[in-house]
Amino acid sequence: MKAAVTDQNRSVEISERERPIPGGGQLLISVDASGICGSDLRMVDLSVAGNVLGHEFTGTVVELGSGVNEFAVGDRVCSVPFHTCQQCVYCLSGDPAGCSEAKFVGGHRDGKRVPGSFAEMTVVDAVSSLRVPDSVTRDQAALVEPLSVALKVVERARFQSGDKLLLLGAGPIGLAVLLWARTNGVGRILVSDPVASRRELALRLGASRVVDPTSRDVGEFFAESFGAAPEVVIDCVGRAGMFDQALKLAANDGRVVIAGMHMGNDEFYMREPFLKNLTISFCALYTKAHYEHTLQMLASGQLDPTPMITHRIGLDELPDTLAALRAPNEFGKVLVLST
Numbered sequence: 001m002k003a004a005v006t007d008q009n010r011s012v013e014i015s016e017r018e019r020p021i022p023g024g025g026q027l028l029i030s031v032d033a034s035g036i037c038g039s040d041l042r043m044v045d046l047s048v049a050g051n052v053l054g055h056e057f058t059g060t061v062v063e064l065g066s067g068v069n070e071f072a073v074g075d076r077v078c079s080v081p082f083h084t085c086q087q088c089v090y091c092l093s094g095d096p097a098g099c100s101e102a103k104f105v106g107g108h109r110d111g112k113r114v115p116g117s118f119a120e121m122t123v124v125d126a127v128s129s130l131r132v133p134d135s136v137t138r139d140q141a142a143l144v145e146p147l148s149v150a151l152k153v154v155e156r157a158r159f160q161s162g163d164k165l166l167l168l169g170a171g172p173i174g175l176a177v178l179l180w181a182r183t184n185g186v187g188r189i190l191v192s193d194p195v196a197s198r199r200e201l202a203l204r205l206g207a208s209r210v211v212d213p214t215s216r217d218v219g220e221f222f223a224e225s226f227g228a229a230p231e232v233v234i235d236c237v238g239r240a241g242m243f244d245q246a247l248k249l250a251a252n253d254g255r256v257v258i259a260g261m262h263m264g265n266d267e268f269y270m271r272e273p274f275l276k277n278l279t280i281s282f283c284a285l286y287t288k289a290h291y292e293h294t295l296q297m298l299a300s301g302q303l304d305p306t307p308m309i310t311h312r313i314g315l316d317e318l319p320d321t322l323a324a325l326r327a328p329n330e331f332g333k334v335l336v337l338s339t
């Protein structure tokens with residue numbers, strides 16, 4: 001099968017790989033579509049050479065590992081992207097990320113590669129997989145992973161009626177947070193992003209207002225727009241300095257949710273969150289329940305992330321696209337269609 005394999009040059013090359021074999025409790029799926037995540041760019045740098053990235057995917061079951069009864073060949077699935085022990089309390093309760101043996105699909109652990117979805121086929125755990133309802137499109141199903149990230153972020157924000165939201169960053173996770181905030185009834189949302197096309201996309205997806213943080217003071221613009229500071233600030237940028245900014249922008253007694261990550265130390269001015277009595281939370285990953293709820297909302301038509309997708313590419317175009325994504329760019333979500 002064809003796969004995009006990490007090389008020594010912080011990129012991937014398309015090469016032939018053995019078709020993977022599903023182990024006990026696993027499914028072999030042919031990948032229908034798989035999204036490029038910001039973390040894939042970091043992982044291309046950090047990953048051991050010879051790995052296959054990709055963890056935001058939907059596929060069709062082509063082979064069952066031993067002991068799998070709840071799926072059949074031909075089922076369309078989405079999977080929480082971890083290979084696990086499949087039997088501990090975390091695995092059985094739908095929280096594969098909590099399993100002490102959890103290995104991230106499209107990542108690596110203890111030097112061992114776990115091939116992901118930038119390939120024609122990949123292997124997933126049945127216990128972490130869900131059937132995709134017929135009314136959910138391929139493209140929607142490919143977005144279940146980032147939507148689940150964002151669903152948990154919005155849960156953490158604990159919105160109350162009348163809350164105003166400042167959303168920093170309109171990349172795919174920011175836009176997915178925007179969608180969930182809208183379905184939760186948040187009426188006044190300002191989205192801040194320096195890229196014009198992303199601000200436009202945010203307006204299409206329901207932002208009340210947008211601002212370019214390189215040309216306006218975001219706090220001032222928020223107060224002008226909605227009359228007071230935001231009760232909730234969510235950072236989906238994940239760059240050094242954003243944490244401090246989010247703390248400064250939140251209202252007294254506000255909530256700050258950090259949904260973006262970087263790999264360094266970060267400083268903040270202590271007085272700010274302390275005297276404002278801020279509640280701060282960090283939010284990573286998801287459980288199977290987040291996948292389940294997301295699929296239900298897609299199936300019922302209450303959530304449609306399709307406008308987030310700006311590019312659909314073939315596996316062969318992945319190396320060039322990863323390079324283009326490293327520079328400032330106008331990409332929204334990019335889907336890789338493996339076959």
Ligand SMILES: [Zn+2]
Binds near residue numbers: 039055
């Ligand atoms: Zn991701």
Ligand SMILES: [Zn+2]
Binds near residue numbers: 085087089100
């Ligand atoms: Zn486990």
